[in-house]
Amino acid sequence: MSKPAYKRVLLKLSGEALMGDDPYGINRGTIERMVADVAEVAKLGVELAVVIGGGNIFRGVAPGAQGMDRATADYMGMLATVMNALALADAMRHVGVTARVMSAIGIEQVVEPYVRPKALQYLEEGKVVIFAAGTGNPFFTTDTAAALRGSEVSAEIVLKATKVDGVYSADPKKDPDATLYSTISFDEAIAKHLQVMDATAFALCRDQKLPIKVFSITKPGAMMRVIMGEDEGTLVHV
Ligand SMILES: Nc1ncnc2c1ncn2[C@@H]1O[C@H](COP(=O)(O)OP(=O)(O)O)[C@@H](O)[C@H]1O
Numbered sequence: 001m002s003k004p005a006y007k008r009v010l011l012k013l014s015g016e017a018l019m020g021d022d023p024y025g026i027n028r029g030t031i032e033r034m035v036a037d038v039a040e041v042a043k044l045g046v047e048l049a050v051v052i053g054g055g056n057i058f059r060g061v062a063p064g065a066q067g068m069d070r071a072t073a074d075y076m077g078m079l080a081t082v083m084n085a086l087a088l089a090d091a092m093r094h095v096g097v098t099a100r101v102m103s104a105i106g107i108e109q110v111v112e113p114y115v116r117p118k119a120l121q122y123l124e125e126g127k128v129v130i131f132a133a134g135t136g137n138p139f140f141t142t143d144t145a146a147a148l149r150g151s152e153v154s155a156e157i158v159l160k161a162t163k164v165d166g167v168y169s170a171d172p173k174k175d176p177d178a179t180l181y182s183t184i185s186f187d188e189a190i191a192k193h194l195q196v197m198d199a200t201a202f203a204l205c206r207d208q209k210l211p212i213k214v215f216s217i218t219k220p221g222a223m224m225r226v227i228m229g230e231d232e233g234t235l236v237h238v
């Protein structure tokens with residue numbers, strides 16, 4: 001059998017994708033499908049660090065937050081990621097995968113705080129580490145948290161599992177003529193203002209020479225193909 005292409009990865013799971021077809025919240029079937037993919041990868045012995053978003057529960061820049069102080073709205077968004085992280089860890093437990101949630105903001109009665117050496121220890125022990133509360137700072141995104149934590153744990157790649165199947169020349173939800181890139185450089189993605197990830201996340205990965213693979217979270221088998229180094233999604237490279 002062929003071997004996985006990576007030993008340690010940082011997987012960014014979209015919060016918004018957790019809704020499935022629901023208007024908000026966590027869709028049971030969707031989270032179970034995501035976790036089944038994660039379990040398959042974990043069984044191959046790939047060390048998995050996960051950053052989960054929160055857009056399904058709360059998005060700091062959403063209309064619902066209009067008129068709110070931006071930083072306050074962002075803290076609500078970070079708390080939403082903690083809820084998703086707990087749901088994800090629990091769903092993993094159901095399929096026999098051991099996960100540990102670590103939060104970037106102090107909330108000790110609920111989850112343990114992020115401590116880098118502890119996270120590294122868990123990864124070495126084969127546990128899935130779920131990083132909650134983003135970077136712990138307002139004005140950032142969980143994509144930037146993925147770039148940051150990915151760098152901190154020396155992941156070989158950031159895998160962005162999202163609603164689209166890669167990086168397009170324009171937002172494919174708005175422009176039907178947008179074309180899919182199989183690879184694109186960080187500089188080009190930033191220069192073209194491609195919104196699939198924010199510029200802060202792109203720039204951090206570029207500076208740390210940490211490649212990103214963008215792929216569909218809903219396409220069956222896509223995560224496994226990415227892990228095996230097969231042609232899937234878009235590689236963003238230095
Ligand atoms: N050039 C582009 N290529 C691909 N997707 C894009 C692009 N520009 C904007 N998008 C949008 O970015 C979204 C993914 O980013 P984001 O909303 O941050 O999702 P996530 O919930 O995965 O963090 C996609 O749903 C897509 O509609």
Ligand SMILES: O=c1ccn([C@@H]2O[C@H](COP(=O)(O)OP(=O)(O)O)[C@@H](O)[C@H]2O)c(=O)[nH]1
Nearest residue numbers: 015016053054055060074077134135141142
């Ligand atoms: O470091 C961070 C990460 C997240 N957020 C807030 O949390 C929300 C949810 O995260 P994100 O939008 O990245 O989640 P996703 O796109 O994956 O659903 C964001 O809109 C921000 O308001 C934040 O303030 N700082």
